[in-house]
Amino acid sequence: MEIIQIVGLGLLTTVLVLIIKEQKPMFAFLLTAFTGITIFLFLIGKISSVIQVLEDLALKANINMIFLKTILKIIGIAYIAEFGAQIVRDAGQESIASKIELSGKILIMVMAIPIVSVIIETVVKLLPA
Template sequence: MEIIQVVGLGLIATVLILVVREQKPMFAFLLAAFTGLFIFLFLIGKIETVIAVLQELADRSGIPSIYLQTILKIIGIAYIAEFGAQIVRDAGQESIASKIEFAGKVLILVLAVPILSVIVETVIGLLPTGSGSG
């Protein structure tokens, strides 16, 4: 039950942070940041497993790998931006956290443009041409 380990670590870190925060606020922030980073690194193996399964499904279905790679990059940007924004929020910097989230959204949009182009071209290709009587 890995979730019990993650929650346990989070609870222990929270208690330590609450105890330390008044005396050493910088140490409390670092403890929170490193706890978040540790949890993130703990989950990387799980993410790799999911990516492998998705890659296998894409290979079997004949979907070009560039689309799967782009979607995985988009998901990665979303997770990393959220993680970074939460750490910055923990430090009390809401405005910087908002900028990190905005940057993540812009980068996701940039990566999505080629996929959106293919979708639009496909839809246009499915539309009947205007070669009827008029």
């Protein structure tokens, strides 16, 4: 039950941060950031398992791997941008967090262009001339 460990770590860190925040706000922020990174690293193995299953399914379905890799990169950008924005927001920098989120959305849009192009081309081919 990994979720119990993750929630336990989160609750413990929250209590420590609330205690430390009064005296050393910078140390409290570093503790928060470190805990977030630790949880993320704990989940890397799970993420790689999911990616492997998706790659196997794509091969069995005869789907072009370029599309799957692009979608996985898009998902990765979304998660990383959200994670970074949350850490920056925890530090009280809402403006910078918003810029990180905007950057993530723009990068996702850029990466989605090849997939959108293929979808549009397919739809156009299906339409009667």
